[in-house]
Amino acid sequence: MQRIPISYILVEDSELSKRATIFHLLNEADVPLLRCFMTLLLLPADTGDLTAQQAPFVAATARVRRLPAFRKAQSRKEPPTAMWKDMVTSRLLMLMLADTIPIWLDKLALERDIGVLSSSGRVVESLRTKPHVHIGLLKGFDDLREAYRVIREMLATVAADGRFEPEVVSASASLALTDLFVNRPRLDFIPPVPLPQPGEGRPAAYLINRLSNNVDEPSLAGKASENSLSVLPQMLNWIKHACIALAVLEVGEELPKQVLVEKSALEASHSILTRPGEDSRTRLDTLLELGRQLANEGWPKRPFFAIPVPRLDLVRGKVPGTLIPDTDHVKNARAGLRAVTDFLEGKERTVFGTKKDKQAYSNARLTLDTEQRLIACEAAWLAGLCGAVPVQLHPLPGQLYNVLRDLNSAFESNSRKIPQMFRGVELALATLLPAGLLEYLARGDSPVIFFSDLPFEWTLVENWPVCLTRRVSRIPIGLSHWDVLSAALEYPAEIDVSKPEKVLVIDLIEAHDVIRSYSTAFFAASEANAQRYTYCSPKNAAEFREVLSHAMPDIVVLDSHGNYDQRSDELSIRLGDVWVALDDLLAWSRVPPVWVLSACHTSVTGAIQGSFVRQLLARGAVCVIATLNRVDAFTASMFLGRLLTDIYNPVVRGSYETLGDAFFVTQYITALIYDPLLPLFRQAEANAELREPLAAVLSEFFSWYHGRNLDVRKHRDEIAWFVGESLARHGLTPLYVGALQAGRVTPETLLFTAFGAPGHVTLKG
Numbered sequence: 001m002q003r004i005p006i007s008y009i010l011v012e013d014s015e016l017s018k019r020a021t022i023f024h025l026l027n028e029a030d031v032p033l034l035r036c037f038m039t040l041l042l043l044p045a046d047t048g049d050l051t052a053q054q055a056p057f058v059a060a061t062a063r064v065r066r067l068p069a070f071r072k073a074q075s076r077k078e079p080p081t082a083m084w085k086d087m088v089t090s091r092l093l094m095l096m097l098a099d100t101i102p103i104w105l106d107k108l109a110l111e112r113d114i115g116v117l118s119s120s121g122r123v124v125e126s127l128r129t130k131p132h133v134h135i136g137l138l139k140g141f142d143d144l145r146e147a148y149r150v151i152r153e154m155l156a157t158v159a160a161d162g163r164f165e166p167e168v169v170s171a172s173a174s175l176a177l178t179d180l181f182v183n184r185p186r187l188d189f190i191p192p193v194p195l196p197q198p199g200e201g202r203p204a205a206y207l208i209n210r211l212s213n214n215v216d217e218p219s220l221a222g223k224a225s226e227n228s229l230s231v232l233p234q235m236l237n238w239i240k241h242a243c244i245a246l247a248v249l250e251v252g253e254e255l256p257k258q259v260l261v262e263k264s265a266l267e268a269s270h271s272i273l274t275r276p277g278e279d280s281r282t283r284l285d286t287l288l289e290l291g292r293q294l295a296n297e298g299w300p301k302r303p304f305f306a307i308p309v310p311r312l313d314l315v316r317g318k319v320p321g322t323l324i325p326d327t328d329h330v331k332n333a334r335a336g337l338r339a340v341t342d343f344l345e346g347k348e349r350t351v352f353g354t355k356k357d358k359q360a361y362s363n364a365r366l367t368l369d370t371e372q373r374l375i376a377c378e379a380a381w382l383a384g385l386c387g388a389v390p391v392q393l394h395p396l397p398g399q400l401y402n403v404l405r406d407l408n409s410a411f412e413s414n415s416r417k418i419p420q421m422f423r424g425v426e427l428a429l430a431t432l433l434p435a436g437l438l439e440y441l442a443r444g445d446s447p448v449i450f451f452s453d454l455p456f457e458w459t460l461v462e463n464w465p466v467c468l469t470r471r472v473s474r475i476p477i478g479l480s481h482w483d484v485l486s487a488a489l490e491y492p493a494e495i496d497v498s499k500p501e502k503v504l505v506i507d508l509i510e511a512h513d514v515i516r517s518y519s520t521a522f523f524a525a526s527e528a529n530a531q532r533y534t535y536c537s538p539k540n541a542a543e544f545r546e547v548l549s550h551a552m553p554d555i556v557v558l559d560s561h562g563n564y565d566q567r568s569d570e571l572s573i574r575l576g577d578v579w580v581a582l583d584d585l586l587a588w589s590r591v592p593p594v595w596v597l598s599a600c601h602t603s604v605t606g607a608i609q610g611s612f613v614r615q616l617l618a619r620g621a622v623c624v625i626a627t628l629n630r631v632d633a634f635t636a637s638m639f640l641g642r643l644l645t646d647i648y649n650p651v652v653r654g655s656y657e658t659l660g661d662a663f664f665v666t667q668y669i670t671a672l673i674y675d676p677l678l679p680l681f682r683q684a685e686a687n688a689e690l691r692e693p694l695a696a697v698l699s700e701f702f703s704w705y706h707g708r709n710l711d712v713r714k715h716r717d718e719i720a721w722f723v724g725e726s727l728a729r730h731g732l733t734p735l736y737v738g739a740l741q742a743g744r745v746t747p748e749t750l751l752f753t754a755f756g757a758p759g760h761v762t763l764k765g
Contacts, residue, residue: 002171003048004158006151007090008068010036010483013100014076019324022336023310024371025453025478025608031370032098035119037377039143040096041206042215043068044151044184047092049213050175052185056274057246059185064211064240067384069490072483075100088112091164091172092154097123109133113157115150141217148181186213189273189283190239193232194221198372201232203306203390206380208236211243230436233391237301238291240389245294246270261293301444304383304390305437307452308375308477310340310368312398313606320569322609332360339364344395368395378482379451382475385489386757388449396432400454403428404605411629411751416743422750426460433459445713447471447660447759453478455605455628457753464716465750468671471664473623473754479608481618489760493593493622495554495659498765500526500648503533504553504592506544508560508575515633519559522637531648533557539576541584548591555594557640564601564610571601571610582615590620594659594761596643598636602626603755613755623659623756634681635748639670647763651706660758671749672719673701678748679739680732693730700726 012029019028030037044050045068049059073079079087087093088111095105099120108114109132118124119138127135134153136146152175158164159173190212193205200221209215248255249266269290273283295301315336317329329336339361342349348365352358376392383390407421415421430438433456441448441461448466450456453476457467466472475485496502509519526533534553538544548556561574572579595616597603602612603626609615613624625643627636643666646656656662674681677694684690704722727733739745 002167003046004091004168004171005046006044006068006092006094007086008040008043008070008094008096009073009079009087010040010070010096011073011075011098011100011102013098014074017074020479020608021367021371022314022329023340023368024308024375025311025314025323026371026374027479027481030374032100032119033096034370034373034377035138035143036096036098036117037374037381038206038218039117039138039147040068040070041377041380042144042210042213042218043147045069047155047171047175050151050180050184052183054185055247055250056185056187057243057270058250060187060211060213060243061240061247063213064207064243064384065387067210067381067486069487070096070483071487073102075102078104091158091168092151094150094154099123101126105133106130113154115154117147117150143218144216145181148184152176152178152180181216184213187211188214189278189280190214190287191280191284192216192219194219196221196232198376198392199394200229201392202373202376203304203380203383203392204232204236206376207384207390208232208239210384211236211239229391229393229434233303233389235288237295237389238288240291241294242269242287242291245290246273259294260296261290266290301446302386302388303440303446304379304386304388304449304451305456306375306379306390306392306477307433307450307454307456308372308393308395309400309452309454310343310395310398311401311453311478312337312340313401315340320567320608320610322569328360332364335360336364339368340395340398343368344397375451375477378477378480381486382451382482382489382757383449385486386449386760391437393434393437400428400432401606404454408604408606408629418746419743422458422747423460425455426458426465429454429456429459430461441466441469445470447473449757449759450474451477453605455753458750465747467664467750467753468668468716469713471660471759473660473756473758475756476611476614476617479614481614484620485617485622485756488593488620488622489757493761494764495594495647495761496765497648497763499554500531500644501534502552502554503531503557503644503648504547504551504555505533505535505557505559506547507535507537508558508573510576518633518637522559522641525641526644529645529649531644533644541575541580544575544580544585545587549587549589551592553592555596555644556592557596557644558599559640560599562597562599562601562612564604564607566604566606569608569610571607571612573599582610582612586615586619588619591616593620593622595621595624595626596640597624597626598640600627600630603628603753617756621756623754623758623761625663625752625754625758628751628753631751632678632748635670635674635678638674639666639749639752642666642670656763658759658763659761660754662763663754663758667749667752668715669705669719671747672716673698673723675748675750676723676736676740676745678746679744680735683735690732690735693732696730697723697726697732 010033016029021028045066049063094115097118101123113132115134116127117136117138124135124137127133134150136150155172156176159169159176192215193208195202195205245266249270269286272278272286316333335357379390379392403425407425410418410421448470457472457474458465509516536547538547563572571582597612605628613626616624646662646666680694684694727736
């Protein structure tokens with residue numbers, strides 16, 4: 001079967017591209033494109049999705065695993081050279097417009113035929129008679145019919161174009177003769193799911209509808225039941241499990257050993273589901289029951305939790321210089337705060353003092369509603385590419401930002417209240433999450449992705465932060481450039497564990513620096529383990545950019561000092577004897593896929609443009625491991641050294657399949673060993689008598705831990721017990737208890753977070 005990719009280009013309004021919505025800091029240029037995003041979630045990724053003659057469950061599984069590849073272009077700026085070349089040479093090119101026609105469209109139409117879909121009647125009328133432009137209107141109930149009609153017209157142009165390969169021409173000609181919309185492959189016994197409100201399962205509804213391919217006319221759902229948060233995600237989870245197992249059966253492969261259903265039972269279900277004339281209700285019940293047996297749990301095994309929290313500081317007018325606020329945002333702050341309060345309580349105000357108050361309130365409500373719908377599209381898209389099931393929560397109160405700001409200040413002043421305040425943050429995060437979600441997090445050990453600007457990886461679950469219980473990563477919502485991340489996720493990133501030389505260490509710690517000894521110790525330990533990384537020390541911003549433009553590493557490690565200015569929202573990196581702004585270090589070109597930032601403040605909670613993580617994800621990074629505040633140099637060195645050793649020189653070869661696996665083990669071992677002992681290490685630097693007993697504690701622990709196959713949930717208690725016993729044996733308990741009571745035992749390692757999709761980075765070799 002010839003699969004011809006369909007290239008989708010979404011054209012955003014250049015005037016809005018540098019602006020952000022006020023509550024969740026979404027790209028304001030995405031707002032007019034919302035209908036395009038919603039439609040795209042149901043469109044084919046390639047012509048393979050148009051071919052009915054294929055195994056039904058193989059096709060369904062492929063649709064939900066392979067979403068359409070799309071890129072963004074500016075309306076008032078010509079696309080980059082590489083993108084322009086791809087647009088000219090793509091076999092099937094579809095532009096998706098809001099209400100702005102790009103200035104380069106006429107030039108492109110001189111080169112080739114173009115499919116155009118727009119939600120604006122004015123745009124459609126303007127382009128209807130333009131040569132080589134095949135136009136469709138996204139409006140009312142005809143979005144999909146229009147889109148499929150335009151795709152069919154484009155296939156006819158490919159069939160008549162002598163530039164393309166004979167097999168491409170033949171496949172296009174065959175498809176152009178059929179009614180693609182009517183004859184598209186679908187699981188017709190799965191009824192179309194009307195779209196509920198975003199916090200009631202909308203992202204999961206998008207993916208169910210994509211999998212079934214059975215939506216002719218999109219529709220909206222009415223008021224949902226109280227337990228609606230988990231209903232559609234659970235349904236998607238069951239359907240995905242069933243379809244994947246049936247697809248394996250269809251291609252004749254062996255079922256994985258962990259599948260709890262006999263092959264004969266699968267065959268019986270497949271017979272019922274594909275039998276001509278079988279009742280749709282019977283088939284749906286059969287599929288769901290099969291999925292329930294395979295999933296074997298209530299919540300999805302691989303969840304993607306979208307947790308939006310409105311930024312109230314921005315509503316009040318505390319806008320950093322990197323953002324362009326609305327001209328009247330200060331005047332409308334009161335209406336905005338009221339709108340957020342009512343939105344969180346599920347009510348809407350109807351009585352106002354003046355027409356201006358009413359208008360300001362209505363505008364704020366509309367912004368909040370639109371933001372939730374955009375987040376639902378983003379969550380569905382990113383979760384689909386990560387092989388996860390999206391669950392979008394209702395927005396949570398913005399007071400969380402105040403609690404985290406106070407914790408940030410405590411870290412800056414090295415306050416003794418840090419442990420107590422950190423515990424308060426853990427409790428606050430847990431208190432705001434639904435009880436059902438906390439119960440799920442308390443069970444199992446499957447990976448979790450949080451789509452949020454707040455560190456929900458610290459959520460307290462059964463007296464432990466969730467990141468010490470299971471593999472956790474986080475993707476920022478605000479100004480996250482999710483389209484770039486989705487493009488990076490289209491193909492898995494890989495780390496070759498047999499080639500440590502493909503680790504590029506950018507060493508910016510000067511010889512006279514007080515923490516230079518830790519960088520030197522890291523180098524020596526790596527060399528002793530035959531982990532010979534590649535080192536460089538650029539002297540200025542130009543050299544830094546030059547290194548990145550020519551290097552092709554698997555991992556980039558940045559060893560430096562970082563400083564975040566909250567008022568200006570700017571991050572600077574120490575390079576030589578000067579501080580260099582982040583914008584001067586990174587060119588707008590694709591960066592290596594994996595970064596480890598051993599530098600302070602690289603992703604402070606609340607940072608917007610001044611976040612190293614956001615800037616790297618916006619340039620194509622798949623995973624960035626970074627710190628949320630200032631970290632101790634010793635802990636950072638231990639953490640980084642252990643992480644790279646777990647990747648390139650693990651105790652047992654093949655211990656980890658993904659970067660997410662290695663990061664998880666590194667974090668909880670470092671958190672449970674080095675964080676409690678850090679105050680004693682500091683004392684040992686001045687007191688030589690402490691060095692030998694401390695070394696003995698570490699030696700005993702690693703001898704005990706080596707090769708042990710401990711249950712993940714018991715690790716924490718068993719490790720804590722062993723370390724406590726070892727401290728007592730070597731007479732260190734009084735010192736440790738004193739450090740604990742003085743507030744010097746702080747959660748240093750938990751300040752490291754894996755951003756992006758570490759589970760998408762496989763370890764090979």
